[in-house]
Amino acid sequence: MREFLERAQAAVGDDGRLVPGSMASWDVFPFETAGLRVRSLEEYAVPEPDRTRTPESCGTCRALVTDDLLLHTGERLGVVRPSGCNLVFVANVVSRSHESLDDLDDEGHAEMGRLIGRTYRAMKSLEGVGNVHVNKWENGGGHLSVTLLARPEGVLQLRGSNLTVWADMLPATPREELDARAELVRAALAR
Ligand SMILES: [Zn+2]
Numbered sequence: 001m002r003e004f005l006e007r008a009q010a011a012v013g014d015d016g017r018l019v020p021g022s023m024a025s026w027d028v029f030p031f032e033t034a035g036l037r038v039r040s041l042e043e044y045a046v047p048e049p050d051r052t053r054t055p056e057s058c059g060t061c062r063a064l065v066t067d068d069l070l071l072h073t074g075e076r077l078g079v080v081r082p083s084g085c086n087l088v089f090v091a092n093v094v095s096r097s098h099e100s101l102d103d104l105d106d107e108g109h110a111e112m113g114r115l116i117g118r119t120y121r122a123m124k125s126l127e128g129v130g131n132v133h134v135n136k137w138e139n140g141g142g143h144l145s146v147t148l149l150a151r152p153e154g155v156l157q158l159r160g161s162n163l164t165v166w167a168d169m170l171p172a173t174p175r176e177e178l179d180a181r182a183e184l185v186r187a188a189l190a191r
Contacts, residue, residue: 060098063080072190077095078093093148095143099142112144112146123185
């Protein structure tokens with residue numbers, strides 16, 4: 001909505017940028033604030049460019065047919081994992097076909113809720129997990145994907161909504177650790 005962006009544009013400082021918000025002073029904010037600059041606001045873009053991917057170029061479609069990455073097959077939805085991650089474990093509750101959340105009916109919503117709850121519980125009971133965060137970004141690709149992220153226990157600096165920013169900077173979690181956890185999650189989801 002154009003008014004939303006205009007209001008934001010009216011709030012920029014003398015340098016044409018917004019000032020960092022209160023999040024920058026949180027203990028869990030990954031960056032020191034000295035020298036921190038907010039990116040300039042971009043132009044209004046409606047209609048939005050189409051960002052949907054075809055099933056052939058969709059990583060989620062690929063994961064669904066990769067035994068190693070498939071954790072569970074339900075009715076209309078399933079659970080997969082990325083081929084690697086920098087956290088204790090990451091899993092995605094996804095639709096089995098290339099469709100978005102907009103396409104789900106009530107029954108699909110119910111299955112999604114059930115699978116999110118069960119995947120959450122399976123990941124939360126893994127050793128060394130402090131918390132599991134649930135997010136839907138999907139980012140216009142066109143394939144429903146709810147991302148569950150397991151934060152390492154005792155590493156409190158990673159807690160909350162900055163987890164993904166931290167994760168981006170952390171070293172890769174060893175493949176064999178992820179494989180072992182995938183087995184446990186797969187078994188829990190099969191129960
Ligand atoms: Zn897809």
